[in-house]
Amino acid sequence: MLLYALLTGLIFGLYFALVGLGMNLVFGVMRIVNLAHGDMLMLGAFTAFWLMRVAAVSPVITVIGTFVLFFVIGLPVYYALVPRLQRSREPEMLSLILFFGLSQVIEAIVSLLFGNNERSIPSRTLGGGPVSIFDQTIPFPWIYAACVSVVIFAGVYLYLYHTGFGRQTRAIMAQREEAVTIGIDVHRVSAVAFGLGTALAAVAGVFAPFMLGSFTPSIGVPIDLVSFAVVVIGSLGNPVGTILGGAIYGVCLMLMRTYFSTLADLLPNLVLIGVLLVRPTGLLGRTVRHA
Amino acid sequence: MADGARADTRTTPPPPLLRVTGIVKRFGGFTALDGIDLTVRAGEIVGLIGPNGSGKTTLINVVSGLLSANAGEISLDGRSLTGLPAHRRSAAGIGRTFQIPKPFASLSVRQNLEVAARDGVDIDAVLADVELDRHAARPVSDLNSVSQKLLDLARALVTRPTLLLVDELACGLNPVELARVAERLRALAAAGIGLVVVEHLMSFIDSITDRVVVMNAGREIFGGRLRDAVQDRDVVEVFLGAPEPVAA
Numbered sequence: 001m002l003l004y005a006l007l008t009g010l011i012f013g014l015y016f017a018l019v020g021l022g023m024n025l026v027f028g029v030m031r032i033v034n035l036a037h038g039d040m041l042m043l044g045a046f047t048a049f050w051l052m053r054v055a056a057v058s059p060v061i062t063v064i065g066t067f068v069l070f071f072v073i074g075l076p077v078y079y080a081l082v083p084r085l086q087r088s089r090e091p092e093m094l095s096l097i098l099f100f101g102l103s104q105v106i107e108a109i110v111s112l113l114f115g116n117n118e119r120s121i122p123s124r125t126l127g128g129g130p131v132s133i134f135d136q137t138i139p140f141p142w143i144y145a146a147c148v149s150v151v152i153f154a155g156v157y158l159y160l161y162h163t164g165f166g167r168q169t170r171a172i173m174a175q176r177e178e179a180v181t182i183g184i185d186v187h188r189v190s191a192v193a194f195g196l197g198t199a200l201a202a203v204a205g206v207f208a209p210f211m212l213g214s215f216t217p218s219i220g221v222p223i224d225l226v227s228f229a230v231v232v233i234g235s236l237g238n239p240v241g242t243i244l245g246g247a248i249y250g251v252c253l254m255l256m257r258t259y260f261s262t263l264a265d266l267l268p269n270l271v272l273i274g275v276l277l278v279r280p281t282g283l284l285g286r287t288v289r290h291a
Numbered sequence: 292m293a294d295g296a297r298a299d300t301r302t303t304p305p306p307p308l309l310r311v312t313g314i315v316k317r318f319g320g321f322t323a324l325d326g327i328d329l330t331v332r333a334g335e336i337v338g339l340i341g342p343n344g345s346g347k348t349t350l351i352n353v354v355s356g357l358l359s360a361n362a363g364e365i366s367l368d369g370r371s372l373t374g375l376p377a378h379r380r381s382a383a384g385i386g387r388t389f390q391i392p393k394p395f396a397s398l399s400v401r402q403n404l405e406v407a408a409r410d411g412v413d414i415d416a417v418l419a420d421v422e423l424d425r426h427a428a429r430p431v432s433d434l435n436s437v438s439q440k441l442l443d444l445a446r447a448l449v450t451r452p453t454l455l456l457v458d459e460l461a462c463g464l465n466p467v468e469l470a471r472v473a474e475r476l477r478a479l480a481a482a483g484i485g486l487v488v489v490e491h492l493m494s495f496i497d498s499i500t501d502r503v504v505v506m507n508a509g510r511e512i513f514g515g516r517l518r519d520a521v522q523d524r525d526v527v528e529v530f531l532g533a534p535e536p537v538a539a
Binding site for chain 1: 355356376377378381382386389393395396397398402405406407446447450
C-alpha cells in the first residue's frame with residue numbers, strides 16, 4: 001500500500017509538475033499570475049479528445065501538434081494582453097483579475113459550444129497494458145504521462161540553460177530592468193515564454209483525461225489551484241523548483257488517497273500552507289542579497 | 292572649394308554624441324525633470340551632480356529608456372531615440388550602470404556578460420579589465436557589493452556603448468578602487484566613448500570630468516567646470532543652504 005502510494009505519488013508528481021511548469025515560467029518571466037492556465041489545459045484536453053478519440057491521431061502526433069498549436073495561440077494572446085497589463089501600476093494584482101476573467105470567458109464559450117458533459121478517452125488509446133514496477137501494477141497511461149513530462153522537463157531545461165534565448169529568459173527572470181538596458185527585447189522573449197507556458201499547459205491537458213479520469217469545461221479553476229500549490233511549494237518563479245513541488249504534492253495526494261481518501265485534498269494544501277509559513281519563497285527559493 | 296570645406300571642418304566642432312532637449316518627466320503631480328537640456332560629445336566625461344531628489348537618476352532612466360519622457364527630444368549621434376524602447380537604445384549605443392547593481396542572480400559572473408555581449412566582444416578581456424576574471428565561473432551571489440558594481444560596469448561595456456551612463460559607481464569603493472575606476476573611465480573616454488557620470492563624491496567627479504551639470508528640482512542650475520561650480524551662488528545654496536540674514 002505504502003509503496004504503491006509513494007510510486008504513484010511520484011508519477012502523479014511528475015505530471016503535476018508539468019501542469020504547473022507553464023504557470024511558473026510565465027510568472028517567473030512576466031511576474032503575472034495566469035489564472036487562465038487551467039483553461040488552456042482544458043482546451044488541450046479537448047484537442048486531445050478530438051484528435052485521439054475522434055480522428056484517431058497517434059498520441060505522439062497529438063502531443064507534438066497540441067504543443068505547436070498552443071504555442072502559436074499563446075503568442076497573440078501575449079501581445080494582446082500582457083504588454084498593456086505591464087504598463088499598469090499593479091500588474092501582478094491586475095493579472096489575477098484579467099486572467100480570471102479570461103478563464104471564465106473561455107470556460108463559458110466552451111460550455112456553450114460543447115456542453116458540460118464529462119468526456120474521457122479510453123486508456124487503450126495510448127496503447128500498452130498495465131506496467132509492473134516493484135511488484136506494483138501501474139496503468140500504462142500514467143507511465144506515459146510521466147515519461148512525456150520528464151522529456152518536456154529536459155527540453156525546458158535545455159532551452160533555459162543551454163540556449164542564448166533561454167539565458168535571456170533567465171536574465172529577465174532575475175532582473176527585468178537590467179535585462180532591458182543590455183539590449184534584450186523583453187517582449188519577444190516574454191512572448192516566447194508565454195507561448196511556451198500555454199503549450200505546456202495544453203500538453204498537460206492531453207493527459208488530463210487519463211490522469212484525472214475525465215474532464216469537463218470547468219476543470220480550469222481546480223487545475224489552477226493545483227498548479228499554484230505546486231509552484232509555490234517548489235518556488236514561485238523557479239521552473240526547476242516546480243518538479244520538486246509537483247513531487248511533494250503528488251506524494252502527499254496519493255498518500256491521503258490511499259489512507260484517508262475522503263480527505264485527499266487536505267494534506268497537499270496543508271503542506272502548501274506550511275511551506276508558506278516556514279519558507280515563503282518556496283523550498284528552492286533563493287535568498288537574494290542586494291548590494 | 293576643397294580648401295573651404297577643409298576650413299569648415301577645422302572650425303566647426305563635431306556634433307554632440309548625445310543631445311537631450313527640453314526633457315520633462317512627471318510622476319503624477321510631481322515634476323521630476325523640468326525642461327532639461329544636456330549635450331555630451333564623444334570622448335567627453337560629463338558629471339551630473341545635485342542633491343538627492345534633484346532628478347539625476349531620473350534623467351539617466353529617461354535617456355536609457357527605462358522611463359518615458361512627457362516631453363522633449365533625445366538623439367544619439369544625430370539619430371532620434373525619442374520613443375524608442377530601452378533595448379533598442381542599448382542597440383543604438385547607450386549603456387548604463389545602476390546605482391544599486393542587480394546582477395542576474397541565476398547566472399554565473401561570465402554568463403552575466405555573455406547574455407549582454409555583442410558579437411566579437413572579448414568577454415575574458417573585459418572580465419580581466421575589471422579584475423573579475425578569477426571569479427568568472429562563480430555565481431554572482433558570491434560577489435561583494437564592490438565586485439557587483441564592477442560587474443555592472445563590465446556588463447554595460449560588453450554591449451559596446453558609444454555613450455555610457457554611470458550611476459553612482461564610486462559609492463563604497465576604497466581609494467585604490469576609486470583610482471582604478473577613474474583610470475578606467477578616463478580610458479573609455481580616450482577611446483571615444485561619451486560618459487555621463489552621476490556621483491556624490493566630488494573628488495572623484497573632479498578627477499575625471501571635463502565639465503559638470505548641476506541639477507536641482509529637475510532643472511539645470513549650473514553647467515561648466517566643477518571648480519567654477521563651487522563658486523556659484525546657486526550651487527552653494529543648493530548644497531549648503533541659503534545664508535541666514537544678518538541681523539541689523
